[in-house]
Amino acid sequence: MTLSRLALLQATASTRSQRLCFAARGFHTSVLRRNDTTSVPRRTRNIGIIAHIDAGKTTTTERMLYYSGFTRRLGDFLPASIRLSHTYHSPSDVDEGSTVTDFLPAERARGITIQSAAITFSWPPAGPEAPESSTSTPARLSSHSHSINLIDTPGHADFTFEVLRSLRILDGAVCILDGVAGVEAQTEQVWRQANHYDIPRLVFVNKLDRDGAAFARTVREVGTRLGVWPAVCQIPWWREADSKLQGVGDVIGMRALLYSEGGDGKAMQVFDLASLHEYHGEFAAELGRARVALVELLSEHDDDMVEKFLEAEEDHLAISEVDIVNSLRKLTCAKPQPITPLFSGASFRNIGVQPLLDAVVDLLPAPEERPDPDTKIGDRHMGLNQLLSGSVNLQPPPSKKPGKGRAVQPNKATMSLKNVETCALAFKVVNDAKRGVLVYVRVYSGRIGRNTSLFNTNLNVTERPSRTLRMYANQAVDVESIAAGQIGVLPGLKFARTGDTLMAYTGANPKVGPPPPLNSLQLRPIAVPPPVFFASVEPNSLSEEKHLQDQLALLLREDPSLHVAQDPDSGQTHLSGMGELHLEIARDRLIQDLKAKARIGNIQIGYRETITNTSSQQEAIFDRDIAGKSAKAGSTAVVANVSDVDPRPDQIELDDNNVLSLSFPDLDDDGTPLAEDGRSLPENLPIEVVRSALQSGVSAALGRGPSFSFSMHSTHISLTFDITNHLFDSTTPAALSSAARLATTRALKDAASLSGAVLMEPVMIVTISVDAPSLGAVVHDISSARGGQIISLDGEDDDLAYDAIDPKRIYTPPDPFGGSGSGVEGLGEMKGMRQITARVPLKEMVGYLKHLRSLTAGRGTFVMRVDQFERMNAQRMKIVVGEMRGSFE
C-alpha cells in the first residue's frame, strides 16, 4: 500500500462518509530552497510544454510555479523569495499581461509566447514543509522533491524553429490541448517534431471548464491525429447539477479530487473509491471503467502488467498505484512511445495541475535515462558517450591519392578524448537589459564552473563565463557550477550563439582549442530552415550604423533562424526570417527592446534565383589593399544548375540546395604538393584555412543573384585554386575569400546572360482546420483562386497519416454536452472540424488568415511550412517581377 493511500485511508477511517478536506501530498506551497539535493541528475526533469497557440501553456506554467511555491500569487511576475526584497505589485494572469514566462515586452503586448523561457523550480516543493514520507518508502517518485527545468515553448507556426531548438535539449514534454478545439494543426506539427527526437510526452487536456468542452473527442483525436494510444490517467469530474467541471478522477490512484469553486486550487477534497461511491456513485463507476481500460491498454504493450494483473487475480482495481505508474513510465519512455499518459483539467480554474506535476516527476525520464545524445563530427553521427568512451575510430580515412597518404599517429585523436572535460549546448541566447547577454546551456557531460574555458566548436573561439546561474524566469541565482543533465545560464560570453556547441578541453592552448577532428564536434545539430520573408533595414543616420550592426548581430545570436545579408553594391541590409510574424517580432525587438534607430522596409517574400545554363570559366585575381596591407589571390569558377552536374563525393552542401566543389589541381587532400618539387602552401595558410576562405567567398557571392539580387538556389559551383596562378606572396584568407567571391559572381553573371534569370518561389505545405460547412468554400478558394494543390482531406492520403489506431478502441468517459464516451456513435462528432492539407505558393498565402476567417465565420485556422522552392513559369514570373518593380518604385 502506498503512503498516500495509507494516509488517505487513515483519514477516512474515522468519518468515512464525510468528505475529507486537506491539501493532498505534495500539494503544499513552501519556501523555495535553492541548495537542496535536487541538482542530482536522477532528481531532475528537463521538460518542455508544447501545444497549439492559446491552448494554455503560459497559464498552466503559471499555475505550476504557484503550486511549487515559486510565486506567491497567481500571475506574480517575480518569484516569491526574490519578491520579498522588492516592492513589486502586479496584476495577474496572461490576459492582464504579467506572467512569469512571457516576459519580453513584445510578448506581453501580444499576449503570446515568443521566446521560450527556461525556469527552474522544485516539485514537490523542497524545504521544511515538504512531505517527509518519501525517503523511507519507495512509493511514487513524486514523493521526493525534484528539480524541474521547464522550457515554455511558443505555439505560433512562425516559431517552429524556436520549438525545435528547445525540443532537442528536452528529456520530456507536456503537450497541452485545448479541450474545446481538440488536436490542432500546430500540435500535430510539434508532435511530429518531438517524435523525431524521441521525446517522451504526456498530454494535458485543458480548458475543460469551457462550454463545448469535448474531452471524449479530444482523447480520440490524440489517437487518430497524433498516432499514439491515449492512456487516460485522469478523467474530468463534471458536477451532476449543471455539468460544470469541479474536479478530476485519478485513474492511477483510484481517487477523486474535488476543487473548491473559485479557489486557488491548493486545497481540495480527496475521495477514495469507497467514499466516492457514496458521494457520486456514477462518477465512481466511471472511474472504475477508466481503470479497467487503462490496465487493458497497458497490458497490450507491457507483459509485466499482464503479470501484475494475474497476481491481482484479474481484478483491474486491485493493481497497485505504483505498479501502474511503473508500467506507464516504462511505456512513456519507450522508443517509439506506444502510449501517452493523458491528464485533464482547466488550469485557468486551477483544476488538475498538481497531479500533472506529479506525473512529470513520475512518468518522464531523468537526464541519465535518455538515449546517448546525438553528436556529429564532420559528416559522421555518433552518441556523445559512445564517442567519449573511445569506442569510435576518429582517424581520417587514408588518402585516396596513391603514394601520398601520410601516416597518422595511431590513436592520437582517440587519446585526446580524455581531455574533453565538458560538453554543452547553447540552446538560447537572450539579451537581458540588466545582465547583458545570457547564454542558456544544457550540459551533457562534465560540469561548467565559473571561469571554465569553453571552446566554441562552431566559431573556433575560446571564452569564459563570468558567472554560472540558474534562471528563475527573468530572475537569476548564482550557482557553483552547472552539472551534466542540468540547464543553466552563462553571462559574460561574447560570441556564443544559439545552437553552438561548447567544450571544456584541457591540455591545449585556449586560442587553438582541441585538435581536429574534435574541434568540429557538434551536439544535436539541427538544420536551420530557409528564410522566406525579408525586409530592408536602414539606419536613421550614418552615426547610427555601428549601433544598428551591433544590435543586428545580437539579434542573430539570439535567433539563428533570422538572417542578415548586406548588399556590397547598394550598401543595403536585408533581414530575413521564416514568417511575417517572425519578422514583425524581430523588427519590434530591434527597435523597441534593443533601441536600434533604424527604418525597416515592408516585409516581402524572399524569392530565389537560379540559372539554367553552364557558365564559361571565369578567373578572378583580387589585388587590393586590405586594412592597409596589400593582398592578392586568385581563383577560377564555373557555375551550373545542380541538376546538370554529377555529384562528387567530396562536394560541400551549402544552403538553398547550392553545392560547392573545390579543386586543387596541384595539391593532395591534405595540402601536400602532388609533384615532388611542387610549390607548397605557406605555413600561415594550411589547406583547411584555404578551403574555408574560398567557401565563405562563394557563399557571399551566392547571397546576391545576378538579375534580381535574390539569393541563388540549386547552383553548382566548381571553384579551382591552382597554386601556380592563384597563390602570391601577399595571399591572405581575406584575399582568397574576395577572389572566390569575384570569380563566382562573374560566373553567375555569365550564366544568367546566356539564358536570362529564373526566379524560384517558396511553396508551402499548408494545413487548414475548418468547420465542416465551410470545407467546400475553402477547398475551392485554395485550388482555384490561389493555385494550390489539395493533397489530402482529414489527413487521409497524407504520407504521415497514422492508421494503426482504431478510434473505436479508445476509452473515453462520456462528455456532458451531448457527446458520448467510447462507442461508435461518438465518432460522428469528430467530423465537426475538417482538415485540408494543400501545397500552395507562399505568395498566395500572404494575408490568408483574414480571408480564411471571413470564409469560415472566424473558426478556421492554419499552419504552414516550407515544402520546397520551385521554379516559376514565365507567366508567373512576369506577374511577380511586375509587382516587385511596382513595390520598388
Ligand SMILES: Nc1nc2c(ncn2[C@@H]2O[C@H](COP(=O)(O)OP(=O)(O)OP(=O)(O)O)[C@@H](O)[C@H]2O)c(=O)[nH]1
Ligand atoms: N476557460 C479557460 N481559459 C483558459 C484556460 N487556460 C487558459 N485559458 C485562456 O486561454 C488564453 C490563452 O492562454 P495562454 O496560457 O496564454 O495560452 P498559450 O498556449 O501560452 O498561448 P501562446 O503563448 O500564445 O502560445 C488566455 O486567455 C487564458 O486565460 C482554461 O483552463 N480555461
